[in-house]
Amino acid sequence: MIRIENVSKDLGEFKLDDVSLHVNEGEYFIILGPTGAGKTILIETIAGIYRPDCGRIFLNGIDVMDLPPKDRSISMVYQDYMLFPHLTVEKNIGFGLRYQNITSSETEAEVNEIADLLGVSHLLNRYPGTLSGGEQQRIAIARAVVTKPKVLLLDEPLSALDNRTTERLREELGKIHRLTETTTIHVTHSFEEAFSLGDRIAVMRDGQIIQVGAPDYVFRKPNSEFIADFVGVENLFRGKSVVHDGISEVHADGICMLSSTLKSGDVSISVRPEDIFISKKEIDSSARNSFSGNIMEVKDMGALVRLVVDVGIPFVVALTKRSYEDLELAYGTRVHIAFKASATHLF
């Protein structure tokens, strides 16, 4: 669908350095990286705002290097919405329809339909300046998808919003993607967004793509210290959750974990390594999650020791060197691990 071959672009402050990427039709593709990594220039270059200094970009096999943005069938949503302040919400959403060969009543119908889908129908006559961040971003998304683009580019679409709004909009982005099946490239610095939305992830740093792969793969097998640090999360699993009796039961890779965060359906669950108890004896405590397995890996980190325990899925456990020695643990030792339902993070 989108093929980027050896694209470089130097804008002084930001740059792309020999970027190659392939995004499949209908895919939700995440570009993950810290501020200044060149993520925004990459999608602006895909949109045709910048012409690469070298390299090529193909859309559906067609070289689009000489195609202006308007002819690429690509829509863009920015972090700070970029709604046109001098136009009503209705005019904002309908902005791109003006350039398609449709009647004004069709335009109205399309605007109403997408406004309904995003829950902004009641705002059509308002001006953007009077709306909340969440409302503005919904309208920006509506404006981008109403033209039925082949590719949707999202530049940190959730970063300017508060936590609750972010979570709701994240789910809606997933919903819109399932509904429209539009090839989507979503730029973010949040691993949560990447993990919960992405079919695949590309990690970017200093204008270069340093790893591409499925979220699980990138998080489990970061190919560099930088990615491991940047991702910063261990014990992250995807699974299905069912809520009953006021607790979420999450099934992931054959094991069942309990979480006090209530959420059902497809979820991601994480536990911090330092929140996991470890013992050679069966653990009898209030912790609702209890598993046993062998120590597969021991890593001395100075004051801390980092263990990987295989209980069917690998759990990373962190403990002080002192406890490690007191417990007489070693590579291959059979151990029990446990953590509280409240120590899990579900999203």
Next chain:
Amino acid sequence: MLKIVTISITLLLTIFILSLIICIVTQTNLHILLTSIASEEIRFAIKLSLLTSVISTLMCIMVSIPASYALARYNFPGKTLINTIVDLPLALPPLVAGVGLLLLFGTTSFGNWLADAGLEFIFTPLGIIIAQFAVNISFMLRILRSTFEGISPRYEYVAQTLGCTPAQAFFRTTLPMSKNGLMAGGIITWSKGIGEFGAALMVAGATRMKTETLPISLYLNMSCGDLDMAIAAATILIIISFISLYIFERRGGIFHLY
């Protein structure tokens, strides 16, 4: 103490400015003022002032929109130097600009070529327009440049992805979003144009009923001692200043001139 001193100085300044205006408007009575304003000479001056200032303001806007857009959005060789040069008229005394215009249009083959083509600037109302344009263009340019700089180019990027050519994107987003800057710049340029004296005097001269704008009329009538006519011209200029200042404050108080 500090409060009392600073407020006192502010008050004194206010009184100073007010007394200038009061001296002018109390110089004559309403009847004489109205008669003078109704006179053929003042009516001619009003008409000529309005015509020249409106045309020169429109010219400033037409040139400033593309020029300030280029300066705000693009990088090109010599941009820093060009930025300084286009700001020069802000610091240049209008009389000096007038001399330059007189020499450019009166003595060079470029000027002769224009005159042959029917565009005679020396001692004509066209000269007034070009003088106002030369002195005021930098104001318009500055206001619009800072207006455009304050508008993220991403609005245009979004518009382009939605189907606009770069030019359509500009006309449908950045330009309408610059409304306040355009209004503020237009008003300040227009009122400065109406009051323009030095450069216009150099290029167009001060010929009664030919190149006689309101400031020229004030100057001509003062020099020949016709105080009533001079006061009439001055009063109209005061009224115009008040109105334009009021609109400017309402519309463009947020824009920095310097």
